[in-house]
Amino acid sequence: MSLIPELSGDAQVLIGGASRGIGLALCAALLARDDVTQVWAVARQASTSAELAKLAEQYGQRLKRVDCDARDEQSLEALVSKTLAECDHLNLVISTLGILHQDGAKAEKSLSQLTLASLQASFVTNAFAPILLLKHLQPLLRKQPATFVALSARVGSIGDNRLGGWYSYRASKAALNQLLHTASIELKRLNPASTVLAIHPGTTDTQLSEPFQAKVPEGQLFEPAFSAERILEVIRAHGPDDSGSFWAWDDRPIAW
Numbered sequence: 468m469s470l471i472p473e474l475s476g477d478a479q480v481l482i483g484g485a486s487r488g489i490g491l492a493l494c495a496a497l498l499a500r501d502d503v504t505q506v507w508a509v510a511r512q513a514s515t516s517a518e519l520a521k522l523a524e525q526y527g528q529r530l531k532r533v534d535c536d537a538r539d540e541q542s543l544e545a546l547v548s549k550t551l552a553e554c555d556h557l558n559l560v561i562s563t564l565g566i567l568h569q570d571g572a573k574a575e576k577s578l579s580q581l582t583l584a585s586l587q588a589s590f591v592t593n594a595f596a597p598i599l600l601l602k603h604l605q606p607l608l609r610k611q612p613a614t615f616v617a618l619s620a621r622v623g624s625i626g627d628n629r630l631g632g633w634y635s636y637r638a639s640k641a642a643l644n645q646l647l648h649t650a651s652i653e654l655k656r657l658n659p660a661s662t663v664l665a666i667h668p669g670t671t672d673t674q675l676s677e678p679f680q681a682k683v684p685e686g687q688l689f690e691p692a693f694s695a696e697r698i699l700e701v702i703r704a705h706g707p708d709d710s711g712s713f714w715a716w717d718d719r720p721i722a723w
Contacts, residue, residue, distance in 0.1 A: 468703060469502070469703065470497075470500065470502055470503065470558065470559060470699075470702075470703070471558060471559055471612060471613075471614045471662070471702060471703065471706070472612065472614075472662070472703065472705070472706030472707070473611065473612040473660055473706060473707075474558055474612050476502075477502050477503065477504040478502055478503050478504065478558040478559060479503075479504060479505045479507075479554060479556065479557050479558055479559075480497050480503055480505065480506050480507070480557065480558065480559045480560070480561070481506075481507040481509060481557050481559075481560045481561075481604065482494055482497070482506065482507070482508055482509060482560075482561050482563065483509050483510075483537055483560070483561065483562040483563060483564050483596075483597070483600050484509075484510055484537075484562065484563035484564040484565070485508035485509055485510045485513060485519065485532075485563070486508070486510035486511075486512060486513055486516040486518065486519055487510075487516070487518065488563065488691050489563045489618065489668055489691050489694050489695055489698070490508075490510070490561075490563035491516075491518050491519070491522075491691065492691035492692045492694065492695035493561055493563065493695045493698065493699070494506055494508050494519070494522055494530065495522060495692070495695070496692070496695045496696060496699060497699075498522060498525075498526045498529060498530060503529075504529065505529060505531065505554075506526075506529060506530050506531070507531045507533055507550075507551070507554075507557075508522075508530055508531065508532050508533065509533045509535045509537070509546065510533075510534070510535070511534065511535070511536045512534065513532040513533050513534050513535075514532050514533075514534050516532070519532050520532075531550070533546060533550050535550075537562075537564055537596035537597070537599060537600045538591050538592060538595065538596045538599075540599060540603070543599055543600065543602075543603040544603065546603065547603050547604065547606070547607070551604075551607065554607060555607070555610075556607055556608075556609075556610045556613070557604060557607045557608060557613065558612065558613055558614070559613070559614050559615075559616070559702070560600070560601070560604055560608070560613075560614070560615045560616070561616045561617075561618075561698070561702075562596070562597040562600055562601075562615075562616065562617040562618065563618050564592055564593070564596045564597050564600070564617075564618075565592060565593050565618060565620075565640075566588065566589065566592045566593065567589075567633075567636050570588050570592065571584050571585060571587075571588035572585050572588040572589040572592070572635055572636070573585040573635065574632075574633050574635075574636060575632065575633065575634045575635060576632050576633075577632070578634070581634050581635070585635045586634075586635050586638070586639075588635075589635035589636055589638070589639040590635070590638075590639045590642060592639075593636065593639035593640055593642075593643055594639045594640070594642040594643040594646060597617040597643060597646075597647075598617075598643070598646040598647070598650065601615055601617075601647075601650055601663075605654070605657075608654065608657075608658060608661060609657050609658050609661075610658065611658060611659075611660035611661075612660040612661070612662070612706070612707075613658060613660070613661045613662070614661070614662040614663075614664065614702060614706075615647075615650075615654070615661070615662070615663050615664075616663075616664045616665075616666055616698070616702055617643060617647055617664075617665055617666075618665075618666055618667075618668050618698075619640050619643055619644055619647075619665040619666065619667055619713060620636070620637075620640045620667055621667045621715065621721055622636065622637050622640065623636075623637055623638075623639075623640025623641045623643065623644055624641070624644075624713070624721050624722050624723060625641060625722075625723060626722035626723060627721065627722055643665065644665050644713055644723060647663050647664075647665050647711065648663075648665075648711045648723075650663055651663035651710040651711030652711065654710070655707065655710055659707060660706075660707055661707060661710065662705060662706055662707050662709065662710045663710050663711055664701070664702065664705055664709070664710070664712060664713075664714060665712070665713040665714070666698055666701055666702075666713075666714050666715075666716070667713070667714070667715045667716060667721060668689075668694045668697070668698055668716050669689050669694060669697070669715070669716040669717075670689065689716075694716065697716040697717070698716065700718065701714050701716065701718050704718055
């Protein structure tokens with residue numbers, strides 16, 4: 468089965484946030500496919516990641532490890548102008564960038580815990596970094612077909628918010644959803660075969676969810692490899708007609 472809808476040949480793929488968790492699992496899953504010729508593993512410390520180094524030993528030049536901070540536009544400019552200079556097209560880009568309680572972000576339970584620093588940290592990584600990644604990679608997504616995916620979260624859904632809390636994380640993911648939906652409209656004009664998707668990967672056993680795993684119902688905490696496979700299944704199921712939409716790991720739509 469084709470990696471993305473309408474793709475007839477081999478694929479070049481870029482993963483943002485590739486050094487751990489779901490991003491790392493996606494790299495492994497993609498490299499295991501015969502129809503993926505190149506995986507660009509992008510992370511702040513990709514070149515020093517022991518896990519990515521193991522994949523590089525196994526897959527050789529099919530894996531390119533790239534140090535890049537998607538929160539820094541100069542770093543993104545260098546990614547495109549230098550590292551990807553010889554790449555004429557990307558078929559699939561997946562951003563797994565996101566924080567909940569790292570780098571100054573906090574999972575606030577009440578308004579009294581809300582701070583400007585936490586809001587800024589959450590928005591910078593959860594909303595701004597993925598859309599800036601798309602901005603700079605846009606020239607490589609103009610040929611048919613091309614899919615851009617960013618991992619969102621069900622708690623970013625305004626319609627699904629019944630419990631409150633997690634102000635910064637919820638709001639930053641809701642902002643990401645709007646940015647992706649808006650970008651999908653522009654990309655469709657540039658490339659009618661382009662697809663932009665927001666995907667909720669489910670609660671996965673990663674650093675992001677670790678402090679909150681005790682409250683996860685049995686059977687609903689996923690291993691990164693499982694989440695990666697489910698994400699790729701959702702991507703395969705949705706082409707240009709669904710561009711700008713929001714899906715869960717089980718391929719069910721999520722309300723905005």
